Amino acid sequence: MRPGGDRPDYPTWVRSRRILVFWAVVGGILGLSLVVALRWLPGLALVLLAIPFLYIAVVITWTSYRLGPRGGDYQSRIHQLVVDSVGGGGRLLDVGCGSGQLLIRAARSAPGEYVGLDSWGPSWEYSVEQARRNARLEGVQRLRLVRGSASRLPFAEARFRRVVSCLTFHEVRDTADRTDTVVEALRVLEPGGRFAFLDLFDGPEFPGGRAGVLRAVAEHGGEVHAARRLSEVLDLPFPLTLGKVLGHAVLVSGVKAGAAAFGSQWWEQHYQEHGTGRHVPSPHLVAEVGGLPVGAALDAGCGPGADAVWLAEQGWQVTAVDVSPTVLRRAEEYAAAQAPAAAARIRWLVADLTEWKPPQRYDLVVSQYVHPAVPFGDFVARLAEAVAPGGTLFLAGHDRADTHSAAHAPQEAALGPESVVSALSPGAWEVDVAETRTRRAGHGGEETMHDVVVRAHRTASD
Structure with missing residues (x-):
């Protein structure tokens, strides 16, 4: 066990500041109702205003607990599903790598070149320095971290053998159609390469829904081998099953056309890379x-x-x-x-x-x-x-x-x-x-x- 200050820091997908804000609102409403009630007893009715905020505060707090190591470590388990979907071997790109948790897990599983991209915006609770520190503490040295947007990846076409992304595409704000991020990820994937994208494809964040995403994948050379709701692949507990949490999450994986899936070239590449x-x-x-x-x-x-x-x-x-x-x-x-x-x-x-x-x-x-x-x-x-x-x-x-x-x-x-x-x-x-x-x-x-x-x-x- 590492000393407390030398442990990797992997925040959950729920921002702690958001949790604090909702609890602060709940506390403020309760405090206000109490002050008003001291002068006018019906003022206690203001407590009712706190109910929706209390519900949200409880859900996001419980969600953060479930995603963390003490509540089942579902964030780590989901990352493992994504890593398993593309296997090992070959250059890998993680679009939206954040604190590096998924990228570092992949790098520890098999030798290869690993690249992580993120905007590391000020509203998020992680940074490129944090990702580098986590990699160092995990003993991973072969990482390259690049700042950029998922809608305009700063890489040449067919640059990577594997491309993954976990709950990033729906957060992109610099494109009118978030499906563009999926297309861009496929652009940098080499023919015969494998992809795995987990995102809220069944949610309102993607107006065309899962069907629109799958259509975009097919139109840009992708061959989908699996497209299943996360809850069908992993037994998620409450509140992760809620639509506002991970209820709309879908794992889409497959290969890019070029080397026919399961054809001679595909298998030859597979055994050359994997042993x-x-x-x-x-x-x-x-x-x-x-x-x-x-x-x-x-x-x-x-x-x-x-x-x-x-x-x-x-x-x-x-x-x-x-x-x-x-x-x-x-x-x-x-x-x-x-x-x-x-x-x-x-x-x-x-x-x-x-x-x-x-x-x-x-x-x-x-x-x-x-x-x-x-x-x-x-x-x-x-x-x-x-x-x-x-x-x-x-x-x-x-x-x-x-x-x-x-x-x-x-x-x-x-x-x-x-x-x-x-x-x-x-x-x-x-x-x-x-x-x-x-x-x-x-x-x-x-x-x-x-x-x-x-x-x-x-x-x-x-």
Whole structure:
């Protein structure tokens, strides 16, 4: 624990001066009513004038408490949702960085270049000096802080790989249409880059509403993957659910067109920036496939290769396919170094699963957390065609109802058991498992993730 004077200072979004003003008004009205009542008893009726001010004072005080660390730390949790929505890697811009809380959180999560922009106007209770001090106390040194307006960003086009903004756009006063701030943020985002904007898009601050914002995003090259009310993503307590607080807040995230979302270029950039991640086989795969008789297996979307290696270690002859040459090369190197005997039973193949035609049918087809650039039902049908009679199809993916996945994974990356089962031809398949399960994720296993798991076998007579 740092000494009291050496702690970062992150004010909540509720200005303390506003809280003091409303309580002062309440106190003034009560004092005035008391003075008047000493001379004229009906003067006590003046107390009624304090009721609306008292209500506002209580709400904004309670809101500030809820946003702070003692009341649930919702401000910090909301910032984490935004950071999760754009992932790590690549140059990041935080539009409206204020005291640096979101920007510093992002910088601590992954290496990269981080830039924060704010006007740091006199009416706000934070400054560029405060942001620099917070970064220093948090041990973050690779920040660049720039003064400017969200409506006229002082950066060249396609300057950033990631752009985020949290409750800033609705505060901009130097443009007639606050949707211009969204367009400007997209202008400085490079093709294939990711964005996450959380603001009061369902409120009166944006006359065109959420629909107008989404239309502006689409017209300026953005592809929206998720647009959900904050209360749908995070379980907000009262009074944060009020319309005048965060009830109108919407998290909009996606990518800028250029590198097709989930196409070959997108995945290649993803693995070049993020590395290959885990080298541990999926617990769902181990649980569902471990007892099956071995044969020929297809790992469709093999990623880092841990599942392909595990299958080969069980005796399967594996064809491991992925669209990214980078991740496939690293997977092959990992298998050769860590499991050479198993590596001899794996064939590595770079191919786009939405176009590739398997040269044979397989006794087992596995696909996990694959985000195809086609409707998911069509993708499942393609995989099903590759299963031999009597063979097994196994799929796992993010549950669309999981709030954590909803915050950082696009809607196209999520599914439900019914979306998989409905894509299988009736009468040709028997579904053995179709359910949602949990697993622990994160570096320390601190997140509980909900996944859809489906295992089905093709009838031998088909």
